[in-house]
Amino acid sequence: MGKRIWLLFIIIVLTLSTGCELNLIGTSQATQSGPSLDDLSTLSALATQTYNASPLDNSDLSTSTPVLELPGQGGELPTATLTPKPTKTTIPGTIKITSITQKSPGVAVVKWEATGNFPSGFKIVFSDQVNQPTYPENTYASIYNANARAGVINYVADRIYYVRVCRFINNTCDVYSDLGIFAYAPPTKTPKPTRTPAVVIVDGVEITYDPSLVITKMKTAGSGKAYIEWTDSSSSGKGYRIVYSHTSPTPTLGTDPYFSISDPKARSAFVDGDDGNGYYYRICRFNGSTCTSYSKPYIFNFPGSTSSDVITITSVIELSEGVARIGWTAEGSFPNGFKIMYSKTTKTPTLSDSVTTVSDGAARSGNISGTVNSTYYVQVCKVSSSGGCSAYSQIVYFTFSPDYAYLEISGIADNPSVTGSIDLDWYAYGNFPDGYLVLLSTNPTPSISNSTVFTVANEYTDTATAVGSPNTTYYLSVCKAVGSSCGYTSDPVKFTTASTGFLLTNAGDPQVYDWSITASNPGGYHIFWVKNNYLTPEWSIALTQQAIADPDARTVTLGSTLTAGHYLLRLCTWDVDANTCTTYSNTLEIDVN
Known part of the structure; x- marks a missing residue:
């Protein structure tokens, strides 16, 4: 009876779901359909099937964890093993900048303290942009000495620089110092001299002259001789001086050679020169001590062949700041030596400019001095018998650089x-x-x-x-x-220095030291030492010291253990009253591993 009721309920539901629809006017309607023959057959079979309503047994069901299926893994997750990162071994070392000072314009000295091992030296890294400069990203200076504690760097004035020193090892830096910061103002510029207005220009040189004093004629008077005439609308009570130069268009009394004319009424004279060479001549009124006025320069070339003496400048070596050595070769005879003429204003230096005299005719070099960052023009000449110049080298120029030593x-x-x-x-x-x-x-x-x-x-x-x-x-x-x-x-x-007969020794044990001395010291001894330092210190600034009161002692065991490192040890005789060392032994170097 229960099965029939159940079957009847299902048929009613199916009939209502397919046959009872709401028809709306003006809308298309779906085609009506009832249960198919297959549906009715299935329902009929259900009506005749025995229905068992026994409860579901859940006793064999258990809660399980889902397993992710991965191709080729048999349905199980692989076991992942975490490999620990290797531990990086760092060589001990610390660096601390102690000072940054200006050595010269554009050059700064950086000093530092360092403890540890520095087998490949240091890098000084610096920047005016980055406040934590690193190697090799920023500008650097290389210091390859492991014992170095200072170095120099270049800088531009009026900029703030950030500096660090680092340990260079395995082509990189692994330890950096603290940060140093510095800036320097530019040096004060020297004002340019005021130019004197000129009246005449000779070879590009502006010259003031007296138009009432004029050289009117020069002509040859034989080999190495010339005749000169002049006029003077005024007078000269002490006569005249005829000054001349091979290179300067303004020969001047006091710096260039001259011929003396003592007669105030003279208006002509004979002068000497070297065949094949040209000279600038000026005549001046002489007052007994100097020239009061000069004529306009007169150029005269002596006929004939030039001197066979040849001078060639071969080198300019800067020795220090503002000092350079000029080197040359010379062929010929130079009994009176050489003169080095140089100037930073005249491109054709003369004896009226700066001069270094080298009296030795066999010499082939001489020194000149100048101003840093200034360009100088240099020429070497043979000194003639009159004290002037005859044979000349070529002119060279160079600029004095700051000495970075x-x-x-x-x-x-x-x-x-x-x-x-x-x-x-x-x-x-x-x-x-x-x-x-x-x-x-x-x-x-x-x-x-x-x-x-x-x-x-x-x-x-x-x-x-x-x-x-x-x-x-x-x-x-x-x-x-x-x-x-x-x-x-x-x-x-x-x-x-050590005293005679006072010798400190070590037999191998870094804790035990022996010594020999000519006589026992009543005040005993002090042994002192420093670590990782190659400068033997005075006893008062040593890292550690130990007193030995026994005057007759000849051995000592250190009270503190020397750890790994390089040590300098020294022994001294002790003055108890003055509380100081009086004599010293040798310095002993020990490496403790």
């Missing part, structure tokens, strides 16, 4: 092979064509005049031994050699 002593210790001698090392930045001079002095400010001087001619050498006396306090500097003079000079370093 910088020196600093990087290591100092006594030389145990010779008592009283000192080994020192330095690093150098710039050009050193004449090498170096080592100054050894008892004066705190060493100079050529108060020092024993040791010459190091090779500019690529950076070490020397200075020989002094035992148990003596010295001050040492290294300077850039400019001939026998000093250019840039390093800061002095203080050092006391």
Whole structure:
């Protein structure tokens, strides 16, 4: 009975869903349809089927986690293993900028402190745009010495620069210093001199002259001789001077050679010259000490062949700031030597400009001096018997550049092979064509005049031994050699030489040291040392020191352990009353691994 009721309910629902539709006027209507024969057959079969209404058993169902199906993975997620990043090993090292100072216009010196290992040196990176400059993105200077603690950089005035020093290793920088900031104003410009108005122009040179004094004629009077005439509408009580020059259109008394005419009434004379050469002549009224007025220049060329002497300038070497060496070759005879004429205003320098006289006819170089960043024109001539010039070189020009030389002593210790001698090392930045001079002095400010001087001619050498006396306090500097003079000079370093017979030794254990001395010291001893420093210090500024009270002691074990690094150790005899060292042993260098 229940099955029939269920079947009847389904038939009614199907009939209503297909046959009962709302027809709207004016709209198209769907075609009516009732249950198909297949639907009725299915319903009939359902009416005859036994219906079991037993409840669903959920006892075997369990909650499961969905599994993502991945092709080729068997339906399971692969197990991912996280590989840890390798740990980067950093070599210990710290850098701290201590000062930035102006060495010269456009050049600054950067100094720093550094602890650690610096096998490939440093880079000084700087910028006027970036406030944290890095290598190699910004401008840099390379310092390849691991012991260097200073370097120089170029700058433009009126700009703010940011500077850092970094450790250079494996073609990169891994440790940077703190930030240094500096700026410098430009140097004061020298005002241009006021030009004197001219009356006549000769070879591009404006010349003021007296029109009442005139050279009227010159003609040859034989080999190396010429006849000259002049007129004077005024008078000259002390006579005249005939001044001449091979290169200057304005020969002047006091700087150029001259012929003396003592007769105030004379209006002609004979003068000398070199065959084949031309000269500028001027006559002037002489008052007994100088010329009061000059005539207009007169040009005269001596006939004949020129001198066989040949001079050729071959080099200009800047020795230091504002000092240059002019080198030349010379063929011929030069019994009176040479003159180097140079000027920064005249392109044809003469004896009226700056002059360096080289009296030795065998010399082939001489020095001139000038102003940095100024261009000079230079010519060398043969000195004639009259003191003037005969044969001339070509004219060359060059500009004095700032001297970028910088020196600093990087290591100092006594030389145990010779008592009283000192080994020192330095690093150098710039050009050193004449090498170096080592100054050894008892004066705190060493100079050529108060020092024993040791010459190091090779500019690529950076070490020397200075020989002094035992148990003596010295001050040492290294300077850039400019001939026998000093250019840039390093800061002095203080050092006391070892006493005779006072020897500190080490048998291998970095904690134990022995010594020998000619006599026991009543006040005992002090041993002191520094780490990772190659400058032997005075006892008062050493990193660590240890007192040894026993006058007869000849060995000591350090109370603090020396860790890995490079050490300089020294022993001194101690004065208890004065609380200071009196004599010193040698310096001992120890590497602790």
